[in-house]
Amino acid sequence: MKLFLFSLLLLLKTATVSKSSPHKSALQEKEGINQPESIGKASVAQIIQSRKRQPSAQELISGILKGDKTALSRAITLVESTNPKHLEKANEIIQACLPYANNSVRIGITGVPGVGKSTFIEAFGKFLTSSGKQVAVLAVDPSSTISHGSILGDKTRMEELVKDEKAYIRPSASGETLGGVARKTRETIILCEACGFDTIIIETVGVGQSETAVHSMVDFFLLLKISGAGDELQGIKRGIMEMADAIVINKADGDNIKKANMAKTEFNRALHLFPAKSSGWQPKVTTCSAITHDGISDVWTMISDYLELTKGNDYFYERRKNQNQHWLLETINEQLKLNFFEHPQIKNLLEENKKAVQNSEVSPFAAAQNLLQIYQNSKNLK
Numbered sequence: 001m002k003l004f005l006f007s008l009l010l011l012l013k014t015a016t017v018s019k020s021s022p023h024k025s026a027l028q029e030k031e032g033i034n035q036p037e038s039i040g041k042a043s044v045a046q047i048i049q050s051r052k053r054q055p056s057a058q059e060l061i062s063g064i065l066k067g068d069k070t071a072l073s074r075a076i077t078l079v080e081s082t083n084p085k086h087l088e089k090a091n092e093i094i095q096a097c098l099p100y101a102n103n104s105v106r107i108g109i110t111g112v113p114g115v116g117k118s119t120f121i122e123a124f125g126k127f128l129t130s131s132g133k134q135v136a137v138l139a140v141d142p143s144s145t146i147s148h149g150s151i152l153g154d155k156t157r158m159e160e161l162v163k164d165e166k167a168y169i170r171p172s173a174s175g176e177t178l179g180g181v182a183r184k185t186r187e188t189i190i191l192c193e194a195c196g197f198d199t200i201i202i203e204t205v206g207v208g209q210s211e212t213a214v215h216s217m218v219d220f221f222l223l224l225k226i227s228g229a230g231d232e233l234q235g236i237k238r239g240i241m242e243m244a245d246a247i248v249i250n251k252a253d254g255d256n257i258k259k260a261n262m263a264k265t266e267f268n269r270a271l272h273l274f275p276a277k278s279s280g281w282q283p284k285v286t287t288c289s290a291i292t293h294d295g296i297s298d299v300w301t302m303i304s305d306y307l308e309l310t311k312g313n314d315y316f317y318e319r320r321k322n323q324n325q326h327w328l329l330e331t332i333n334e335q336l337k338l339n340f341f342e343h344p345q346i347k348n349l350l351e352e353n354k355k356a357v358q359n360s361e362v363s364p365f366a367a368a369q370n371l372l373q374i375y376q377n378s379k380n381l382k
Contacts, residue, residue, distance in 0.1 A: 057092045064097060067196045069168055075191050076170060079184045094187050097194035102320065104193045105307060108214040110204045110240070111224030116250045117203050119290040120224060122158040127296050128199055129166040136197035137161070137169045138185055140204050168197060186217050186327050215243045216326050219316060220303050223247045227256060227263035242274055245283055246302055252287035252295065260287045279315045281306055346375055 055063075055074065063071025078090040111117050118139070125135045137158070161167050170188065189200055204214045215221050223244035241247075247267050252260035267285045277283070284302055288295030310316040340346060353367040362370075 057089050057096075061093055061096045064093070064191060064195045065100060069195070072168065072191055072195045073170070076172075076184075076188050079187045079191070080172060090187070094190055097191055100194040101190040102193065104189075104198045104200050105220070105303070106189060106200045106202070106218040107303065108202045108204065108211075108218035108221045109224060110211045110214065110222070111250075115224045115226050116290055117224055118158055120248070120250050120288070121201055121203055122161045123290040123293050123296050124299060125158070125161045125167055125201065126164065127293070127300065129161075129164050131300075133166065133199045134197045135161075135164075135167045135199045135201065136192040136195075137167065137201045137203065138188055138192070139169060139171045140185065140202070168192065168195075185214075189217065211240055211243070216323055219310075219319070220306055221245050222299075222303075225249050225263070225267070226251050227259035241270065245277075245279075245281060245306060246299075247271070247283065247285045248295075248299055249285070249287045250290055253289035253292050257287075279306075279310050279319075280313055281309055340372075340375055343375055343378065345378055346371060349374065 055071070060071045060075045060078075064075060075090070075093050078086045078093065081087065081090070109117060109121060121137055121139075125137060128135050158169055162169050170192075172185065172188075185202065189202075192200055200218075202214055202218060204211055221243050223240060223246070225247055227249055249260045249263050249267070264285050264287055271283050271285065274283075286295060286298050286302060288299060290296070307316065310319075341350075349371060353362070353371060356362045357364050357367050
């Protein structure tokens, strides 16, 4: 007890000395760290304000041409917007970027859900970036027909590629566009090319025959399949087989290698039944594993062979010209459709005609003809 009291008195004495003594002590209270002036209310407000500020078209163009991914993302957002002001700004950006475009290889990749498109693209993309390529992935996510929403989770699935400095991933909602291709994917390709990406990969939702849309905007069309899905013969019937420049059987690893090789033989036989392509290219079938990366380099070798052939016989350049013409007509069709449904008079009459059609008071064809005539007359009056 005496020893305890002695220790306590000694401790109190030391604490008292430390307060009056200039010498440091273990019981001395340290001063807090001063906060930097930059983290104040005013500067936080400035940061928020700067993020809210919309950059001008010239600022975005300058950023894109310098390879700024943030500027590219903002420009793509304008391209995808339905706001008329955004559309005007987007057109200005696209026009300025056009001279710096058309210098990439455009690859379309499709396949049924579950075939491993995202895993394959990540493995393929990492192979390309390791070879010095600048890769942009335009991943089209399916939109719900009920809620009209999309998950846009491709960046989550491609977690390694998304961290690659030489890669850029942009998920977009498919909306109601044919083939699951986002409405403005064509313009987005131009912006990515101007930003310095020399390999553009377009991943579609994989809805079968409707993939015609993506086929009309790429140089090489790759169909991804898996073995043992029971669709080797069924696939022969589908128009998508005729469009494919190559069939890649994914998930050829482990116990599945034998099945993948059997599927390769079946598809090779099937491809010989189709008429020869105007490109002079004979579509090929190969196997790969996105998990083990086996066969990934073979896919790029095959694409390189295709490019060498089609550039040599000028098919590559003629196809690009035809695609530009095709998208001119598609854009006109889309704009006419938008103008029609946004017309004030048509908006008022459309619901009335819908009810009449539902009640069998008028045929759908007669109602449509009537609305088109009203729209045409309103245009003639202006």
